[in-house]
Amino acid sequence: MLSGDHLDVDVLRRELLRPGGLWQAVDVVDRTGSTNADLADRARRGAASGSVLVTDFQDAGRGRQGRTWVAPRGTGIALSVLLRPDGVDPARWSWLPLLAGLAVVEGVRRAADVPAELKWPNDVLVAERKLCGILAERVETPTGPACVVGLGLNVWLSADELPVPSATSLALLAAERGPGERPPSRNLLIATILAAFDLIYSRWEVLDDDSLFAASYLKRCATIGRQVKVLLPDDVEVEGQAEAVDHDGRLVVRTATGLRTFSAGDVVHLR
Known part of the structure; x- marks a missing residue:
């Protein structure tokens, strides 16, 4: 220590x-x-x-x-x-x-x-x-x-x-x-x-x-604009670009199939 x-x-x-x-x-x-x-x-x-x-x-x-x-x-x-x-x-x-x-x-x-x-x-x-x-x-x-x-x-x-x-x-x-x-x-x-x-x-x-x-929040958020992986229950993973945090505080991610919104989940910043 x-x-x-x-x-x-x-x-x-x-x-x-x-x-x-x-x-x-x-x-x-x-x-x-x-x-x-x-x-x-x-x-x-x-x-x-x-x-x-x-x-x-x-x-x-x-x-x-x-x-x-x-x-x-x-x-x-x-x-x-x-x-x-x-x-x-x-x-x-x-x-x-x-x-x-x-x-x-x-x-x-x-x-x-x-x-x-x-x-x-x-x-x-x-x-x-x-x-x-x-x-x-x-x-x-x-x-x-x-x-x-x-x-x-x-x-x-x-x-x-x-x-x-x-x-x-x-x-x-x-x-x-x-x-x-x-x-x-x-x-x-x-x-x-x-x-x-x-x-x-x-x-x-x-x-x-x-x-x-x-x-x-957006001004201080390092997640927006990044490629991310969202880890969901049951080992589900979603990848895409984090585009916004909406008015309800949810993360908006552009995936290969379109925009998805997440109210919870662990996020990994991809390099």
Whole structure:
């Protein structure tokens, strides 16, 4: 592990909790299985929209398709947020992981000065290397449906600690810039990412026009214009050129047989 830094709940609360803001509660736990699972349990017990849960170590982190991973203590950011979109058509909720991706990209660009981009639907890349993954899960609660959005951001991982060789961390990216370069603290990264999420989500919640968010997403999306392979259930693979992200957040791919639209699936960028 490269040299890490300390998560400080007082700093995070001071930076994130403000009157009229999205974030209503911030908790940091030393260790857990999954922040998404824990926050889903809290949602069922009545936790408020805008609850944030951060951990220094999770041993059952989950990604798409049920994948799991474990990162050494103190090397990354593992956090989840609870959202109860007010009066928003549930059909629009598919945008939530994409909005989170936008927030991560903007936050990382501002705080760490790295050229982060999006890979549809839920990864953040730097120079084609995965820096962050995002998972959104709908939760049924006694007061109505909610959504838990989790993210895992590689901050202090060394090369041999990365989950896959094609990943990277902010510490490795900083080292590439020169001796003595370091990433920002995890407290600053969390505060900057969630401040961006607050701004993006608050606009999305009141504006009934997702074309605005599709345009913002396209500006940061490395998938558009690329030859891609979309991996679907039952070992189905579709190849073509990614042409757009539509107003519903779906990927539009031009294949040999015409345009196809995907609401979910793993995407491989082909070189």
